[in-house]
Amino acid sequence: MKVLISGAGVAGPALAWWLVRYGAEVTIVERAPEFRSGGYVVDFWGAGFDIAERMGLIPEIRRKGYMVREVRVVNREGKRVSGFPVEAFARIAHNRYTSIPRGDLAEIIFRSIEEKIETIFGDTIEKLDQDPNGVTVQLARGGERRFDLVIGCDGLHSNVRRLVFGPDSRFEAYLGFKVAAFAVAGYQPRDELVYLMYTEVGQQLNRFSMRDDRTMFLFTFADRDPAFPQSIDEQKALLRRRFGGSGWESRPILDALDRAPELYFDRVSQIRMPAEEWCAGGRVALAGDAASCVSLLAGEGSGLAIVAAYILAGELHRAGGDYQRAFARYRDLFRPFVEGKQRAALRFARSFAPPSKLSIVMRNAVFRMMSVGWIADLVAGRGFRDDIELPEYDKMTHPIASN
């Protein structure tokens, strides 16, 4: 079976890894001209961690990751006012927990499979035509190609979803926040393995010191308007307007932003597809953020992207290439699980950009109590539980055939 995957983020390479294991021939098309590592730091644990272990990738993920020691909330002057030891999370996750730049996680998966697949960088799908025997794909630069299946792993603003399932406005639920992240070298001060958080009403600034003298910054802010500027200069100007009068290190951070060559800037949204449309794309399906983005509020989107990839590939393997049966089982297994994660994520929304001074005070009080084991379990335990039993597809013997 020949499968085209759109997107070399987290879901795409993970899907390729498992499909190749089950005998499929995989091509990935990625819009970026080359693989981009680094980026904002994500927390990684749960069922996604378990699957990465089955892929033999955990030693490398731990090597590139960080064992953050402390989340520290600071005031305008930079004095600690609240926080908790991250050991509380690691304990709840039975030490199967790390924090790693999103692009590094994606790259570890990609490098482990790249020699067994075809990868086309700097291209995108322009048109898809399905017929009873396959899909004809028109690439913007690479011309026409033919595949048995096409899977969109191209993120929150998925191109494949737009081409096959409909416009973003039908599926994207804007959660009322914007997010921006960038990294620079040489920023001072540094606080090794401490995740710093400065919060004002409706907005927050985070700083995290990484290896090689690099520092990552994350802005989150409430904004009713889902629209945002597309050029990096206008995005920087917007952040300057929004955070210019803010306290703590906002001024040197905005100066560092001026020097940053790259900026990640986006809406915080979830993708919610109606049940009947989840696998109504014929020979086309979606995985990862493209299908079911939980947003940064869940703190688990990368792990969930890996789980989706594992189940989708495994069900294709189990169904011996009967893609309709496989897509339906993928939907039935994964959808209720990820929808639970989406609902849970919404409970954390207030802690990213609290709407009032009182909610900041209350959040800080909860954070202070998190060093007590049972309170940490009460506050975070539910979010760390992944109530999904991962099927053991390796025990099944069919190769994936075209159908």
Ligand SMILES: Cc1cc2nc3c(=O)[nH]c(=O)nc-3n(C[C@H](O)[C@H](O)[C@H](O)COP(=O)(O)OP(=O)(O)OC[C@H]3O[C@@H](n4cnc5c(N)ncnc54)[C@H](O)[C@@H]3O)c2cc1C
């Ligand atoms: C600020 C922030 C913090 C986060 N924190 C966490 C966290 O702590 N823990 C966690 O697990 N998750 C976190 N997440 C979520 C996590 O990053 C995503 O859920 C995860 O990366 C989804 O993987 P994906 O492969 O589906 O999509 P992506 O990683 O977005 O990858 C999509 C890929 O598709 C490519 N692409 C896009 N359009 C096209 C096109 N037209 N043609 C070809 N390729 C295309 C992109 O270039 C990209 O390579 C966070 C997200 C944000 C924004």
